[in-house]
Amino acid sequence: MSIQTPQAIRGTQDIFGPDAEAFAFVVETFERVRKLYRFRRIEMPVFEKTEVFSRSIGETTDVVSKEMYSFLDRGDESLTLRPEFTAGIARAYITNGWQQHAPLKVATHGPLFRYERPQKGRYRQFHQLDAEIIGASEPQADVELLVMADQLLKELGIDHGVTLMLNTLGDGESREAWRAALVDYFRAVKGELSEDSQERLEKNPLRILDSKDPRDKAFLADAPKIDDYLNAEAQDFFGKVTSGLDAAGVEWTRAPALVRGLDYYRHTAFEFVTERLGAQGTVLGGGRYDGLIETLGGPHTPAVGWAAGIERLAMLVGERETTALEAIVVVEDDDLLNWGIKFVANLRAGGVTSDLLASGSPRKRFDKAAKSGAAAIFALSMKDGEPSCRTKGDEAVLKRLDGMMHRAVLAAKPQ
RNA sequence: GCGAUCGUAGCUCAGUUGGUUAGAGCGCCGGUUUGUGGUACCGGAGGUCGUGGGUUCAAGACCCAUCGGUCGCCCCA
Structure with a gap:
């Protein structure tokens, strides 16, 4: 079913x-x-x-x-x-x-x-x-x-x-005169036009001018020009x-x-x-x-x-990339999840484009973060029984995020 | 409305003149390895082969129909 x-x-x-x-x-x-x-x-x-x-x-x-x-x-x-x-x-x-x-x-x-x-x-x-x-x-x-x-x-x-x-x-006047001249011109050779253009002659004669059919194209060069009727x-x-x-x-x-x-x-x-x-x-x-x-x-x-x-x-x-990821916060220990949530919330509130990675096998999270293309990685884990944040990234990026990071870390770190 | 062409896993595709239980890579999930680490290995989930008929001992493959995609014609405000 x-x-x-x-x-x-x-x-x-x-x-x-x-x-x-x-x-x-x-x-x-x-x-x-x-x-x-x-x-x-x-x-x-x-x-x-x-x-x-x-x-x-x-x-x-x-x-x-x-x-x-x-x-x-x-x-x-x-x-x-x-x-x-x-x-x-x-x-x-x-x-x-x-x-x-x-x-x-x-x-x-x-x-x-x-x-x-x-x-x-x-x-x-x-x-x-x-x-x-x-x-x-x-x-x-x-x-x-x-x-x-x-x-x-x-x-x-x-x-x-x-x-x-x-x-x-x-x-209006010029347009009508031109249209009438086109109809006269094409009517004279109607039999040699494509079936589609014979139809157009009655319904929409101006459209014959952009026909793709070679039978029609032969007559286009000598067709009346709007310039002569303006x-x-x-x-x-x-x-x-x-x-x-x-x-x-x-x-x-x-x-x-x-x-x-x-x-x-x-x-x-x-x-x-x-x-x-x-x-x-x-x-x-x-x-x-x-x-x-x-x-x-x-x-x-x-x-x-x-x-x-x-x-x-x-x-x-052409294709365009999504907004570049500036920072990614990796929770490598599930006990630190709420720290991660607060950390990334602080980053975003500070205007930093960031993601939180806290699902799947904890051991593979860092690798995923590394593949994400983020300019800076903040990895939260327990070290000697203490919550700790390890960072990785290009100097310039880390420096720019420095103040932001410290605030985010201090404000959010448990204990 | 008309014509051409395509349809196999979430994605990109392979699958010989019709022949056992339909495969790969990527992605996803789990495990091992590594431990400032983007690595490597192992395993797993995931398929009504678009759908319905037909031909055949046997159809993913051939035939018909149908649905859907793509491109073109017509039309183009």
Whole structure:
């Protein structure tokens, strides 16, 4: 008679050890950098009414029909685990009257949920960092966000091999003209496109531009370019973004085929990409979404933001060690257990990273302590009928711990 | 939704053309040795070979199904 252990949900992760340390390092670095730029921390609900996402994302796409975790609550209301941060933040901006704080710079991070087939760097529950500027129409907002992203990657030590790909989708008018030209162009050669792209032609023509199929690639070089459809205003906006990046010393690469599927995106679109993560190379992405807040019933509100996958950043960061062990207290005689407990408590209260080793065969404890990598070992044992503490460690470490050690020993030593 | 590939101890893996009681290293537990000591040796616990069927005198190995992992396609807010 054995109990069947329930399995973890597909696409969820139990992160432990050096991977978890890398994850924490990413979050800690983001928190530090975000404060440098005065982005205010917000905490958001993990679920919302389904409309928050379906209305902003658009009913038609696979995204809504297949890839959201939606369910009915007890009142038969459809709720959805957040698949992104932006829509929820836009909702909060409207329902809390945050217009009074505009232009509002906010940042958050946490878990998101998408019903997808897991693969490298893609999970059903995954985690993102997020930064948004709401109520700012100037290109300087785009620039500030990108400079912050750039600094974050540098401080994570992963800027080498990660490139900022930058594009503009123009304003509403330019974007529509370009889209129409693309549809005309691809429709003329429809029969020669891949099956997938023939589908895309109807549903999401911009996406043909990043097709991986060689049949499609043949036509991409001569496809209409957004630059030929930008009006003066849109051109000026993009120019200010690029010159701002240059002024701040942020390197970027023009990516004319970089697009966004959703209609509310305007002007700047960008992705920091790497070759090092297989097929999921985008590590941080975002853009300007001036149309979003209106689709949720709010006033016209220009906004721009980005999100970054914590798991993907953590993979680039690589494994990280847990906090180094400074001192380990070994109880070599079980009668001295309480001394050990008090000893290590005093060390920790004094800010020394330490462990207590008091289990298993007493004879093997010292060897285990030696293997633990601790900079200093304090071994408690009986010597000539007296409790005694023997120390081992590098001179410098012992010296630094000296005052601490004496206090810990004296305060805790029995009799 | 589609495709490829993998699944043997807690971990990393071995296991020949199908052939006795499925192994090693690491880790864990205990013992001996050493005794300012990170050593060496001995022993122990731990396996429904992912699961269920099938082929066969005989299956960890071959076939089918199923579950799970990994990678890719689609999608990518």
